[in-house]
Amino acid sequence: MLQFLLRRALLAxxxxxxxxxxxxxxxxxSGDLAISIAGPNATAEDIxxxxxxxxxxxxxxxxxxxxxxxxxxxxxGSSYLYHAPVAGLIADRLPIxxxxxxxxxxxxxxVAIPLGILSAMHEGTVIDRGIGLVALIGQAMPSFWxxxxxIIVVGLKLQWLPISGVDTWEGYIMPAIVLAFSAIPAxxxxxxxxxxxxxxxxxxxxxxAKGLRTARIVLKHALRNAAMPxxxxxxxxxxxxxxxxxxxxxxxxxxxxxYLAWESISKNDFPVVQAVVLFLAIVYIxxxxxxxxxxxxxxxxxxxx
Amino acid sequence: MSLRHIAFGxxxxxxxxxxxxGVLAPYIAPHDPxxxxxxxxxxxxxxxxxxxxxxxxxxxxxxxxxxxxxxxxARISLLIGTLAVVTSGLIGITLGILGGYFGGRxxxxxxxxxxxxxxxxxxxxxxxxxxxxxxxxxxxxxTLGLLLWDRFAVVAxxxxxxxxxxxxxxxxxxxGASRLHILSREVLPNILSHLVVVATLExxxxxxxxxxxxxxxxxxxxxxxxxxxxxxxxxxxxxxSPWVIMIPGIALFVLVLGINLLGDGLRDMxxxxxxx
Numbered sequence: 001m002l003q004f005l006l007r008r009a010l011l012a013x014x015x016x017x018x019x020x021x022x023x024x025x026x027x028x029x030s031g032d033l034a035i036s037i038a039g040p041n042a043t044a045e046d047i048x049x050x051x052x053x054x055x056x057x058x059x060x061x062x063x064x065x066x067x068x069x070x071x072x073x074x075x076x077g078s079s080y081l082y083h084a085p086v087a088g089l090i091a092d093r094l095p096i097x098x099x100x101x102x103x104x105x106x107x108x109x110x111v112a113i114p115l116g117i118l119s120a121m122h123e124g125t126v127i128d129r130g131i132g133l134v135a136l137i138g139q140a141m142p143s144f145w146x147x148x149x150x151i152i153v154v155g156l157k158l159q160w161l162p163i164s165g166v167d168t169w170e171g172y173i174m175p176a177i178v179l180a181f182s183a184i185p186a187x188x189x190x191x192x193x194x195x196x197x198x199x200x201x202x203x204x205x206x207x208x209a210k211g212l213r214t215a216r217i218v219l220k221h222a223l224r225n226a227a228m229p230x231x232x233x234x235x236x237x238x239x240x241x242x243x244x245x246x247x248x249x250x251x252x253x254x255x256x257x258x259y260l261a262w263e264s265i266s267k268n269d270f271p272v273v274q275a276v277v278l279f280l281a282i283v284y285i286x287x288x289x290x291x292x293x294x295x296x297x298x299x300x301x302x303x304x305x
Numbered sequence: 306m307s308l309r310h311i312a313f314g315x316x317x318x319x320x321x322x323x324x325x326x327g328v329l330a331p332y333i334a335p336h337d338p339x340x341x342x343x344x345x346x347x348x349x350x351x352x353x354x355x356x357x358x359x360x361x362x363x364x365x366x367x368x369x370x371x372x373x374x375x376x377x378x379a380r381i382s383l384l385i386g387t388l389a390v391v392t393s394g395l396i397g398i399t400l401g402i403l404g405g406y407f408g409g410r411x412x413x414x415x416x417x418x419x420x421x422x423x424x425x426x427x428x429x430x431x432x433x434x435x436x437x438x439x440x441x442x443x444x445x446x447x448t449l450g451l452l453l454w455d456r457f458a459v460v461a462x463x464x465x466x467x468x469x470x471x472x473x474x475x476x477x478x479x480x481g482a483s484r485l486h487i488l489s490r491e492v493l494p495n496i497l498s499h500l501v502v503v504a505t506l507e508x509x510x511x512x513x514x515x516x517x518x519x520x521x522x523x524x525x526x527x528x529x530x531x532x533x534x535x536x537x538x539x540x541x542x543x544x545x546s547p548w549v550i551m552i553p554g555i556a557l558f559v560l561v562l563g564i565n566l567l568g569d570g571l572r573d574m575x576x577x578x579x580x581x
Contacts, residue, residue, distance in 0.1 A: 011420065014417065015417070015420050015421050015424055018421045019421065019424055019425060022421075022425060022430075026430060026433050026434065026437065027433065027437060028437075029434060029437040029438050030437040030438065036437075126308065129308045129309065132569075133312065136562060136565045136566060136569065137562060139509070139561075139565055140509065140558050140559075140561040140565055141558055142513055142516055142517065142533075142536075142557050142558060142561070143517070144517055144520050144536070145516075145536055145554035145558070148536070148540065148543060148550050149550070149551075152543060152544065152547050236423075239424075240427075243426030243427060243428065244426075244427070244428055246428055246429055246521075247517050250520075258429075261429055262521060265432050265433055265436045265523065266436065266522070268436075268437075273433055276429065277425070277429055277433065280426040280429060281425055281426060284423075284424045284426070285424045288424075
């Protein structure tokens with residue numbers, strides 16, 4: 001078990017290092033950053049000053065090592081747009097993105113698990129097919145468009161919910177629903193597949209033979225075994241949702257981490273861009289690591305793997 | 306006719322119609338999709354008050370014919386979807402087959418590459434690349450192609466592992482076939498049905514991502530008529546004229562749904578989902 005956990009942790013560290021390189025390289029794709037930062041009206045002197053101030057005149061390897069060394073100590077550099085440390089900028093906006101991601105995940109699970117169970121219990125019937133079709137429709141919905149349609153219908157026509165911003169908690173409802181849409185099909189299919197396997201197994205047959213009620217069999221015995229993969233995929237989905245919330249934050253004008261990234265990308269604020277890419281990747285790596293470790297603890301079969 | 310067949314038929318029909326519309330756009334579009342007419346701005350569709358038969362789907366904020374832009378937009382969605390899938394398929398299938406067939410160290414490297422790819426935030430990285438390299442159709446296609454190969458690799462790897470131990474592979478090995486021959490002529494054709502299903506999923510995803518990137522202003526550059534870009538440009542007018550975002554949005558939704566229905570039907574017919 002210990003060996004499994006150590007190997008898994010080592011892998012996570014290696015992935016982190018790769019992502020560190022990727023996020024650095026990404027922002028260097030434009031060729032000369034100083035020219036992009038300076039803008040179209042800059043003189044050669046301006047560009048030279050910027051190059052020197054941001055250390056862009058040093059060799060790339062030196063720039064990378066310097067950045068990586070600082071990043072490892074939690075110093076992600078300074079935004080040249082806000083003139084503030086990037087770590088602080090991300091920390092300020094994190095609560096919004098985190099609230100959005102967690103409530104989106106909660107909604108997704110609340111919808112996906114019952115639908116998945118229902119589908120599995122009626123495998124092959126019209127109910128199963130119908131639920132599968134709903135999942136396909138959810139998957140085909142462009143999230144940013146769904147957000148705009150909700151803004152028009154629920155926000156403007158019905159006036160039930162605020163159309164942008166999160167001054168009150170109601171502001172989170174629409175964005176969280178839209179974000180949940182992207183995760184529902186995957187979670188639902190997984191619950192369904194897990195439940196079908198579980199319902200066909202010997203211990204369920206035993207439980208049925210004992211004369212237990214269907215509800216008890218499904219919820220207590222089968223769901224417990226089907227839940228494990230759902231938990232680890234839920235962690236993965238949360239990671240995807242935090243990364244994908246950039247589109248939702250743009251639609252609903254929520255000033256979270258995604259919005260910060262979008263703004264920085266449009267304005268060539270490269271220290272922020274590389275930091276947010278790194279940050280979101282590390283959150284994802286941490287989530288999958290935690291899910292794997294939890295599974296290893298919960299499921300003895302995985303420990304020897 | 307079961308529900309399953311109807312769903313698959315609907316998928317074929319949708320994709321077929323969009324394909325024909327895109328290919329024939331120059332012949333069936335009533336107007337030039339780039340021609341601006343500032344005197345004819347924001348005309349509503351024909352079926353609404355103030356609409357005219359001259360512009361069946363109305364005109365946008367620059368007076369360009371909406372139906373013509375929609376038809377030409379089908380080309381962009383299909384082109385980007387297809388090219389991104391070809392690029393990502395080449396990368397993913399190669400990696401997956403190599404990892405699945407050779408196992409050991411090779412497989413470790415492939416698995417590591419997949420893990421790294423998955424931990425990189427997709428939309429954020431795509432936006433960054435397009436912003437820093439410059440937005441063009443080619444850049445969007447390559448960016449999506451270089452990012453969407455993970456599912457191809459995962460599926461190719463698992464299915465290759467299942468095929469690797471079968472008798473006909475052993476027979477080919479005994480007959481002295483080269484590794485390249487075994488991988489391309491024996492393994493690939495036998496896992497292809499699974500990969501076709503993945504291709505439909507990835508095509509749908511690529512089309513949605515292109516629309517999202519264009520919506521955020523970092524995808525296909527204007528004045529190209531991308532559906533995502535049409536929604537972005539219509540956003541400022543959507544409160545008074547909701548149809549400006551409804552028309553391209555529904556087109557996008559229907560196309561992606563059609564591709565997904567097609568993929569789902571293929572999965573059932575090829576038995577790709579049920580093989581052990």
